[in-house]
Amino acid sequence: MQDSSSASMMTGVHSDLSTESATALAVRPRSVDASVRVIRPATFSLSTVVLGLRTLLHYSDLLYTLSMFRLNVRYKQSALGWAWAALQPLALMGIYTFIFAHVTTVKTGGIPYPIFVFSALLPWIFFATAITNSVQGLIAYPNLLTKMYFPREIIPFSYLAAGVIDFLIASVILAFLMVHYRISLTWNVLYGIPILMILAAFAAAMALLFSAVHVRFRDVGLAMPFVLQVWMFATPVVYSLEAVPQRFRFFYLLDPAAGAIDNFRRAVIYGKPPNITEMAWAAAIATVSLAAAYAYFKSSEAIMADII
Amino acid sequence: MIDLKLDRVSKKYRIRQRDPSPRRWYRGAFSQSVAEVWAVNDVSFEVQQGEVLGIVGHNGAGKTTILKLLSSITTPTRGEMTIRGRLAALIEVSSGFHPELTGRENVYLHGAMLGMRRSEITRKMDSIVEFSGVEKYIDVPVKRYSSGMYVRLGFSVAAHLDPDIVLLDEVLAVGDVAFQAKCLDRIAELRKSGRTIVFVSHDLASVYRICDRAILLDRGRVLLDGEPRSVIDQYQKRTFADSSATMTAEMDSQQPARCVNISFQTPESSDSIRTGYPMIARLGYRATQRILDPVFRISLYWPSGYLCAQLTSESSAVPLLLEPGVGVVEFQCPVLPVVPGLYRVDIAIETRGRPLDEQQRCATLFVHAGRPAAGDFYIENACSIRTEAPRFG
Numbered sequence: 131m132q133d134s135s136s137a138s139m140m141t142g143v144h145s146d147l148s149t150e151s152a153t154a155l156a157v158r159p160r161s162v163d164a165s166v167r168v169i170r171p172a173t174f175s176l177s178t179v180v181l182g183l184r185t186l187l188h189y190s191d192l193l194y195t196l197s198m199f200r201l202n203v204r205y206k207q208s209a210l211g212w213a214w215a216a217l218q219p220l221a222l223m224g225i226y227t228f229i230f231a232h233v234t235t236v237k238t239g240g241i242p243y244p245i246f247v248f249s250a251l252l253p254w255i256f257f258a259t260a261i262t263n264s265v266q267g268l269i270a271y272p273n274l275l276t277k278m279y280f281p282r283e284i285i286p287f288s289y290l291a292a293g294v295i296d297f298l299i300a301s302v303i304l305a306f307l308m309v310h311y312r313i314s315l316t317w318n319v320l321y322g323i324p325i326l327m328i329l330a331a332f333a334a335a336m337a338l339l340f341s342a343v344h345v346r347f348r349d350v351g352l353a354m355p356f357v358l359q360v361w362m363f364a365t366p367v368v369y370s371l372e373a374v375p376q377r378f379r380f381f382y383l384l385d386p387a388a389g390a391i392d393n394f395r396r397a398v399i400y401g402k403p404p405n406i407t408e409m410a411w412a413a414a415i416a417t418v419s420l421a422a423a424y425a426y427f428k429s430s431e432a433i434m435a436d437i438i
Numbered sequence: 439m440i441d442l443k444l445d446r447v448s449k450k451y452r453i454r455q456r457d458p459s460p461r462r463w464y465r466g467a468f469s470q471s472v473a474e475v476w477a478v479n480d481v482s483f484e485v486q487q488g489e490v491l492g493i494v495g496h497n498g499a500g501k502t503t504i505l506k507l508l509s510s511i512t513t514p515t516r517g518e519m520t521i522r523g524r525l526a527a528l529i530e531v532s533s534g535f536h537p538e539l540t541g542r543e544n545v546y547l548h549g550a551m552l553g554m555r556r557s558e559i560t561r562k563m564d565s566i567v568e569f570s571g572v573e574k575y576i577d578v579p580v581k582r583y584s585s586g587m588y589v590r591l592g593f594s595v596a597a598h599l600d601p602d603i604v605l606l607d608e609v610l611a612v613g614d615v616a617f618q619a620k621c622l623d624r625i626a627e628l629r630k631s632g633r634t635i636v637f638v639s640h641d642l643a644s645v646y647r648i649c650d651r652a653i654l655l656d657r658g659r660v661l662l663d664g665e666p667r668s669v670i671d672q673y674q675k676r677t678f679a680d681s682s683a684t685m686t687a688e689m690d691s692q693q694p695a696r697c698v699n700i701s702f703q704t705p706e707s708s709d710s711i712r713t714g715y716p717m718i719a720r721l722g723y724r725a726t727q728r729i730l731d732p733v734f735r736i737s738l739y740w741p742s743g744y745l746c747a748q749l750t751s752e753s754s755a756v757p758l759l760l761e762p763g764v765g766v767v768e769f770q771c772p773v774l775p776v777v778p779g780l781y782r783v784d785i786a787i788e789t790r791g792r793p794l795d796e797q798q799r800c801a802t803l804f805v806h807a808g809r810p811a812a813g814d815f816y817i818e819n820a821c822s823i824r825t826e827a828p829r830f831g
Contacts, residue, residue, distance in 0.1 A: 192553075
């Protein structure tokens with residue numbers, strides 16, 4: 131793999147029938163220290179996970195190529211193109227502002243409602259879109275699963291990576307809104323980075339879990355829009371966690387998405403450091419669920435080609 | 439050194455069947471009847487480094503499943519496989535393509551899916567494009583490509599993979615004759631440089647030409663493992679019962695006549711067909727109307743795709759007339775002049791220059807060694823030696 135094509139060109143073997151372009155092809159002498167792999171029936175075990183991660187590393191270029199491809203293809207033949215990344219949160223911001231600032235009112239602690247809701251919609255949309263796309267994306271091209279091999283988790287991960295780019299584009303709008311509403315930026319905004327990493331880890335876990343189940347039971351895809359709708363209202367997006375009565379708070383701690391999104395808004399808009407207890411809980415649950423979801427995904431990967 | 443080793447590998451598929459009656463509505467989703475199929479059953483074999491192994495067998499014999507197991511697309515139910523070196527599988531050469539992307543973008547995407555690094559693809563891009571022969575359209579979305587261009591670009595990427603072990607599934611079934619020859623050349627190059635190749639094909643002539651060894655699979659089991667010639671011979675005997683083939687009998691009402699089967703035999707039907715010995719070719723037909731001056735042709739092709747010889751009813755002095763119904767045309771060859779090997783067979787019926795039926799590669803003919811012959815043909819001859827007595831005086 132590492133030798134240059136010019137060097138191996140000289141060692142290229144020409145068969146008596148070879149055409150012009152065939153001679154241009156280089157044949158490298160085969161590697162001597164070839165690695166040995168043993169394939170056994172799939173099991174749900176730690177070694178599956180370790181081997182899976184090692185293979186994933188080998189295919190890191192595919193993850194990059196596929197993520198770029200998601201972004202490229204998504205906006206092909208669309209007039210507005212990249213503006214769509216910002217349009218969706220803006221539209222939602224508009225309707226929620228109408229409902230929760232004009233029809234009824236939500237306590238925001240002195241922050242204008244549009245930016246209050248926008249700053250939570252951004253991470254929520256990232257979270258929800260990554261899951262929806264992964265669930266649909268894994269089964270979108272059955273040929274990829276039945277005719278080729280590459281680590282299947284690259285498909286959900288590529289949607290996640292593309293979601294990060296969409297998030298960054300929409301963040302520019304957030305910055306404009308902050309300037310417009312004269313909200314001062316503090317160093318606490320940097321807490322947003324680890325918070326988003328926790329959210330991304332949890333999104334990855336949910337994407338792996340739901341997309342793997344979806345290959346077998348298409349019920350997942352049918353239930354997803356409704357589940358995410360309920361989940362959004364169970365998450366402090368249109369309201370703040372502080373407005374939730376104390377006796378319900380415990381349930382919010384169990385959902386890393388809720389903790390991450392509320393604390394993201396706290397750090398970016400309110401300029402306060404995040405609640406450490408909440409974040410520690412969120413990080414722990416997200417990590418454990420990611421590890422479990424990855425192990426589950428890898429063990430069901432073995433039969434995806436058979437049951438898709 | 440052993441590159442591939444399968445040790446008692448089995449693969450079970452569950453085939454779900456939906457109950458078509460309305461009962462399924464109240465019996466629920468989990469009550470589907472499940473049939474178990476062992477696509478690969480207790481298969482063991484080894485492939486040496488640098489060896490070219492051909493796998494032959496009927497559809498559903500488990501050929502592709504073995505390649506899918508080796509390439510990790512699916513995992514075995516039982517057994518163990520050992521693989522030494524970098525492996526590349528070409529199950530379907532252009533399945534990683536996305537129609538909206540250009541040829542160049544697809545080369546990156548497809549290459550990455552096959553496990554290539556971006557830098558590696560960039561370095562080989564010119565060569566890939568040149569090999570595929572689609573230079574002019576490389577920056578056009580592939581949805582505008584013809585199916586041939588699609589496949590050529592796909593194979594071209596794969597041909598640059600540089601693996602230690604290559605798995606090929608029916609890749610030669612696509613593309614035109616020139617591109618097929620190019621692919622065979624590439625396979626020959628890989629072979630000469632010590633790559634291990636596992637080759638699945640229905641094209642027995644290619645298996646015969648390329649492979650060092652062949653395996654015959656039948657319903658998931660290894661039936662034979664050995665020299666390609668004997669394996670192919672056995673396979674044909676089982677399939678066609680002395681290299682005869684039955685064609686699909688479906689014909690539309692427009693078609694006046696059609697070949698329904700073909701067989702090659704010897705006068706003593708137990709004997710195998712040999713160079714320099716008699717052969718009888720029988721072509722079964724079905725006619726729906728009266729046909730004047732019909733001409734029947736059986737063409738034999740070399741594995742390379744060139745026409746080797748042809749049997750035609752034109753040479754018969756009797757003018758033929760076909761009545762509607764079924765019948766057999768028999769060609770008697772007192773001496774078979776073709777040298778030992780495997781030939782592809784095309785058949786055709788025409789009348790006064792108008793083709794009625796043409797079927798390509800519908801059968802194969804395996805000729806065994808008979809009378810000694812070298813070159814392309816056996817020349818029938820009567821050789822005698824006359825010693826002229828020296829004259830003195």
